[in-house]
Amino acid sequence: MPIADIRPHDVHVHVVYTEDGSVAGTNAGELLAAMDTAGVEKAAVITPQPLGWDNSATFAATSAFPDRFIAIVRLDVRADDAADVTASLHDQGARGIRIHLFDETDVSWLVDGSIDKTVGTLIERNSNLAFHCRPDQLPAVGDFAARNPALTVLVDHIGRPNVRAGADGPEFRGFLELAKYPNVFGKSPDPNFFSDAPPPHLDLVPFLELALDRFGADRILWGSDWPLSAQQEEYAASLEPLTTVLADASAAEQHAVLRGNFERLFCS
Secondary structure, eight states, X not given: OOSTTOOOEEEEEOSSOOTTOOSOSOOHHHHHHHHHXXXXXXXXXXXXXXXXXXXXXXXHHHHHXXXXXXXXXXXXXXXXXXXXXXXXXXXXXXXXXEEXXXXXXXXXXXXXXXXXXXXXXXXXXXXXXXXXXXXXXXXXXXXHHHHOTTSEEEEGGGGOOOTTTOXXXXXXXXXXXXXXXXXXXXXXXXXXXXXXXXXXOGGGHHHHHHHHHHHOGGGEEOOOOBTGGGXXXXXXGGGTTHHHHHTTSOHHHHHIIIIIHHHHHHOO
């Protein structure tokens, strides 16, 4: 087991993922086998952006293995019926939604009131909203979090760290600024993608140390980004460098990051 016999919960996996948008790739059975080998107990299955609003693969996995997977879905939050679709997806078992801002140039709709009804539905369902965004979009995520303090907001990959710019660079400072909003949480970055160093990816250590220092262990969660994180190394390697950073933390802090925060946000 990674630390103190904790069986981790993974906040970020996909059962279907291809860059060109085709429905191909890996499957839930392969993911479960990788999880069992790594000692991972549960995972949040996220519908990836290339699949648009089609959550069928995500729900197929969570329906087949409800004790191992929970569903994070995608929908058009700006559609007229977005609040009703949000309710329907949660009736099917969704525990959160993910918004992909990365390719957008204007994100003013986050705070102009146009998605307030959808946000209200998420709050009523005790759900969460995750953002995949560029570093320059992080201030807009902060404005959204400030506007909706009752909603839990998660930021993928702790804001996409740039190891060449350094943890003291302006891009990462934008993520750290979000710590002032108590409803904002960070997911750890995919080390296979964001690190320029081999396992244990020590060039990401300064970013994770600062994230834990600013947000606290109660607002950081481990996410592997499987299968992308396993393209060049074993699934268990995606626990690094987070486990290195947590080695000197208390048992309670280790449990929070690797498991407890997941249970609190998605399993209660």
